[in-house]
Amino acid sequence: MNEKNTGFVGRIKLEKLHNTRDLGGLKTQDGKMILPNRLIRSGTLYEATGEDIRILSDHCGLGTVIDFRTATERKQKPDPDMPGVRNIFNPILDEKTVGITFEEEEQEAEEGEPDAIKSILSHASSLGGKPETYVDRLYQDLVLNDHAADSYSRFFDLLLEADNRAVLWHCTAGKDRVGVGTALLLTALGVQRETIIKDFVKTNDYVIAQVNQTCSLIERQTGDKGLADCVRVLFTVSEAYILRAFSAIEQCYGTIDHYLSKRLFVTPEKRNELRAKFLA
Numbered sequence: 001m002n003e004k005n006t007g008f009v010g011r012i013k014l015e016k017l018h019n020t021r022d023l024g025g026l027k028t029q030d031g032k033m034i035l036p037n038r039l040i041r042s043g044t045l046y047e048a049t050g051e052d053i054r055i056l057s058d059h060c061g062l063g064t065v066i067d068f069r070t071a072t073e074r075k076q077k078p079d080p081d082m083p084g085v086r087n088i089f090n091p092i093l094d095e096k097t098v099g100i101t102f103e104e105e106e107q108e109a110e111e112g113e114p115d116a117i118k119s120i121l122s123h124a125s126s127l128g129g130k131p132e133t134y135v136d137r138l139y140q141d142l143v144l145n146d147h148a149a150d151s152y153s154r155f156f157d158l159l160l161e162a163d164n165r166a167v168l169w170h171c172t173a174g175k176d177r178v179g180v181g182t183a184l185l186l187t188a189l190g191v192q193r194e195t196i197i198k199d200f201v202k203t204n205d206y207v208i209a210q211v212n213q214t215c216s217l218i219e220r221q222t223g224d225k226g227l228a229d230c231v232r233v234l235f236t237v238s239e240a241y242i243l244r245a246f247s248a249i250e251q252c253y254g255t256i257d258h259y260l261s262k263r264l265f266v267t268p269e270k271r272n273e274l275r276a277k278f279l280a
Contacts, residue, residue: 010022010024010025010036011206012040012055012056012060014048014049014051014052014055014056015049015051015052016047016048016049016052017042017043017044017045017047017048017052018043018206018207018210019042019043019173019174019175019203019206019207020040020041020042020043020056020168020174021040021041021042021199021202022036022037022039022040022060022166023038023039023040023041023182023186023199024036024037024038024039026186026191026195026199027191027195028189028190028191028192028275028279029190029191029192030190032190032275032279032280033279033280034189034191034278034279034280035278035279035280037059037060037061037166038164038166038167038278039159039166039167039185039278040056040060040062040166040167040168040169041168041169041170041174041178041182042168042169042170042174042178043170043171043172043173043174043175043178044069044077044170044171044172044173044174045065045079045080045168045170046077046078046079046080048080053080053082056082056166056168057082057083057084057085060166061165061166062082062085062165062166062168063084063085063086063162063163063164063165063166063167064085064086064087064088064158064162064163064165064166064167064168065079065082065085065086065087065088065167065168065169065170066088066090066155066158066167066168066169066170067079067087067088067089067090067091067169067170067171068090068091068092068151068155068169068170068171068177068178068181069091069170069171069172069177070091070093070094070095071089071091071095072095073172074089077172086162088158090151090154090155090158091147091151092142092147092148092151092152092171092177092181093141093142093145093147093148093151093177094147121218121222121227131230131233131234132233132240134234135233135234135241135244136244138176139176139180139241139242139244139245139248140244140245140248142176142177142180142245143180143245143248143249143259144248144249144252149263149264152180152181152184152264153263153264153265153266155169155181155185156185156188156264156265156266156270156274159185159274159277159278160270160273160274160277164277169181169182173207173235174203175203175207175236175237176237176241179200179203179237179241179242180242180245182199182200183196183199183200183242183245183246184256184260184264185274186199187256187257187260188260188266188270188271188274189271189274189275189278189279190271190275193246196242197239197242197243200237200239200241200242201237201238201239203236203237204236204237207235207236208236211232211235211236214231214235215228215229215231215232215235216228218231
């Protein structure tokens with residue numbers, strides 16, 4: 001079910017979950033490799049079909065789901081019940097801050113919700129043609145906001161507490177909150193930055209069809225190509241986004257390793273535990 005190859009992420013082919021990927025096969029700088037069917041990143045699980053759930057449960061051996069969304073997002077689009085799977089609520093941003101992620105409107109737009117389109121247009125118009133400034137603030141908040149850092153710290157503890165079945169973590173679109181969390185995890189496991197960036201931008205391959213449809217609709221409705229281009233920036237990712245997060249960390253903490261150890265409390269001992277658990 002996975003598009004596997006040596007050293008790169010495998011997309012799990014599911015009917016409704018387009019951005020669900022097994023990190024198995026990614027290589028570390030010292031030649032080790034992430035075990036398959038152990039670490040899975042994803043967007044929302046709300047739309048999962050029965051067959052999707054069967055694949056995740058039976059083929060992938062899913063044992064733990066970590067939900068990065070807020071309580072409101074979780075209530076509006078709850079995760080499906082999967083017998084035997086532990087579901088843990090670990091919101092990366094609080095209710096006051098989460099609006100900056102814009103992921104809920106994004107998902108609804110892909111599903112054709114008219115109110116979401118209105119919300120998107122309002123938000124995009126408010127950015128004055130400079131969506132990159134908004135994205136910079138978002139990725140800085142995802143690593144420096146106290147609530148986010150505390151939740152990412154707990155994410156590492158939850159990974160270590162999980163049994164030997166697969167752990168899946170998700171937000172709504174699976175690109176911002178999940179993207180940063182995955183980058184931090186891969187760093188802790190010893191994956192080189194080039195590979196981390198490749199995984200981060202791989203999201204575009206799986207969301208671009210829906211993004212293009214939404215942007216075409218906006219351009220037809222408004223006649224404003226610039227506005228549609230602004231929305232495209234908000235709905236996709238680029239190398240610059242994750243580099244902005246890394247830069248914010250390095251400006252405040254000197255190195256990513258120091259941030260992991262001193263702010264997220266992912267000590268060298270914990271990193272060794274993570275490597276022993278998830279690498280071969």
